Amino acid sequence: MLKQSLQQKLQQKLTPQQIQLMKLIQLPTVAFEQRVKRELEENPALTEGIEEDQIVVENNGTFPGEGTDSGAEAESEENKYEDIDVSRYLNRDDTPDYRLYARNYGQDEEEDLRFNISGGQSFREYLMSQLAAFQLDEKQQRIAEYLIGSLDDAGYLRRELADISDDLAFNEGLMADEEEIADILKRVIWLLDPPGVGARNLQESLIIQIKRKSSNKAREHALKILERGFRELTHKHYKKLLERFKLNEAELKDALEEIRKLNPKPGGSLSGSRITTHIIPDFKVRIEEQPDGTKIPVVEVNGRNLPELRVSRHYKEMLEGYRLEKNKTRQQKEAVTFIKQKLDSANWFIDAVRQRYNTLEKTMRAIVEYQKEYFLTGDERKMKPMILKDIANKIGMDISTVSRVANSKYVDTPYGTKLLKEFFSESLTTTGGEEVSTIEVKEILKEVIEKENKRKPLTDEALSKVLKEKGYNVARRTVAKYREQMGIPPARLRKEL
Numbered sequence: 001m002l003k004q005s006l007q008q009k010l011q012q013k014l015t016p017q018q019i020q021l022m023k024l025i026q027l028p029t030v031a032f033e034q035r036v037k038r039e040l041e042e043n044p045a046l047t048e049g050i051e052e053d054q055i056v057v058e059n060n061g062t063f064p065g066e067g068t069d070s071g072a073e074a075e076s077e078e079n080k081y082e083d084i085d086v087s088r089y090l091n092r093d094d095t096p097d098y099r100l101y102a103r104n105y106g107q108d109e110e111e112d113l114r115f116n117i118s119g120g121q122s123f124r125e126y127l128m129s130q131l132a133a134f135q136l137d138e139k140q141q142r143i144a145e146y147l148i149g150s151l152d153d154a155g156y157l158r159r160e161l162a163d164i165s166d167d168l169a170f171n172e173g174l175m176a177d178e179e180e181i182a183d184i185l186k187r188v189i190w191l192l193d194p195p196g197v198g199a200r201n202l203q204e205s206l207i208i209q210i211k212r213k214s215s216n217k218a219r220e221h222a223l224k225i226l227e228r229g230f231r232e233l234t235h236k237h238y239k240k241l242l243e244r245f246k247l248n249e250a251e252l253k254d255a256l257e258e259i260r261k262l263n264p265k266p267g268g269s270l271s272g273s274r275i276t277t278h279i280i281p282d283f284k285v286r287i288e289e290q291p292d293g294t295k296i297p298v299v300e301v302n303g304r305n306l307p308e309l310r311v312s313r314h315y316k317e318m319l320e321g322y323r324l325e326k327n328k329t330r331q332q333k334e335a336v337t338f339i340k341q342k343l344d345s346a347n348w349f350i351d352a353v354r355q356r357y358n359t360l361e362k363t364m365r366a367i368v369e370y371q372k373e374y375f376l377t378g379d380e381r382k383m384k385p386m387i388l389k390d391i392a393n394k395i396g397m398d399i400s401t402v403s404r405v406a407n408s409k410y411v412d413t414p415y416g417t418k419l420l421k422e423f424f425s426e427s428l429t430t431t432g433g434e435e436v437s438t439i440e441v442k443e444i445l446k447e448v449i450e451k452e453n454k455r456k457p458l459t460d461e462a463l464s465k466v467l468k469e470k471g472y473n474v475a476r477r478t479v480a481k482y483r484e485q486m487g488i489p490p491a492r493l494r495k496e497l
Contacts, residue, residue, distance in 0.1 A: 156198075
């Protein structure tokens with residue numbers, strides 16, 4: 001049976017202001033600057049810089065489009081516009097100065113935005129330019145150019161010759177069988193610089209490179225190993241290589257040294273698709289010495305996180321004109337409604353930027369205070385176990401807020417630029433009952449691996465036993481996880497002669 005009923009309940013919902021503030025907090029410095037730039041483009045009531053006669057906008061606590069009840073729709077069009085209190089947007093005596101703008105840098109300091117752009121020949125253009133040294137007819141030239149265009153950024157030809165033959169026929173209208181393509185590949189492409197380009201796999205690339213070098217005993221042995229012992233080489237089965245090629249250890253060492261000099265990615269040094277990321281730290285921590293000789297870590301937030309923002313003076317003049325106008329047309333009233341929305345939005349954004357800056361600063365100071373021993377010494381073994389909840393409780397904020405602050409943020413320390421979330425780690429209890437950070441365990445594990453006998457590297461099981469002897473109760477699977485996180489290969493790949 002269907003029936004109607006009324007139900008009343010309380011429900012927590014985030015306002016649009018809170019949602020956008022959380023998004024602002026999560027952004028690193030560069031992305032935040034782009035967000036500010038976009039807001040400046042979209043909201044004409046928001047501008048950068050400082051004017052002598054700044055205006056103040058009182059925030060009524062509502063975002064444009066919010067704060068209306070169901071009875072608002074029943075208001076007359078006249079009352080809808082007459083309810084706007086223009087004076088509230090023109091008052092400049094009751095709002096504290098910090099709500100007007102945020103200083104980015106000092107008056108005598110200017111930000112240098114100059115940067116250099118370098119241009120040059122691309123990887124494929126460099127290869128194309130070398131084709132002139134070969135006497136090729138029109139068909140051979142087109143095949144060679146197509147092969148160069150098919151190379152990946154590492155310089156490898158990853159496609160089958162049969163597929164290339166089909167593409168030449170269908171896309172270029174050029175009939176060429178696999179034998180013709182293979183001939184151009186070996187007779188032309190493999191002779192281009194850098195050596196090794198055009199190879200179809202790593203083994204073939206290394207063989208091409210070693211053949212391009214002048215011959216000596218070590219390179220002859222290296223060529224044999226690459227051609228007939230590549231599998232044993234990749235698995236570091238040195239004993240099998242010694243037996244198969246009748247070499248002594250000195251000869252094998254010399255051959256391996258020649259192989260190490262070869263480039264596994266011959267096109268990498270010339271590829272134009274490499275992306276260089278310039279990290280801009282969001283925070284800086286420096287060590288300051290006090291008059292009594294003690295040292296303390298000092299936190300600085302990147303000033304670019306606090307841009308100079310203010311409300312447009314032009315919008316004040318528009319509102320003043322509205323106040324003086326006696327007989328207002330409908331278009332003027334609609335314009336004032338639009339102005340009100342933009343002013344509310346601009347005022348909120350200025351407050352949000354300030355709140356973001358304060359949240360970043362508060363969180364970073366708590367992290368530095370918590371990890372004070374590390375920042376004073378730089379010894380990662382003195383880093384304490386720290387999780388998001390520890391910092392959230394310390395600053396009285398939600399865990400999600402701390403997580404957003406730590407996300408994709410970098411801090412410039414006297415010991416290098418580090419990702420902020422690297423300071424967070426789980427705790428591990430030693431055999432003595434003491435809680436230590438997993439970062440400390442990783443440092444101990446790294447030291448043990450560095451000091452091991454490279455002829456007989458320690459397995460994960462053996463590393464687990466060594467750590468237990470040092471008081472760290474770590475299982476074999478945990479050792480493997482920590483080793484992979486630090487980018488350390490397994491025992492068989494750490495083996496050396």
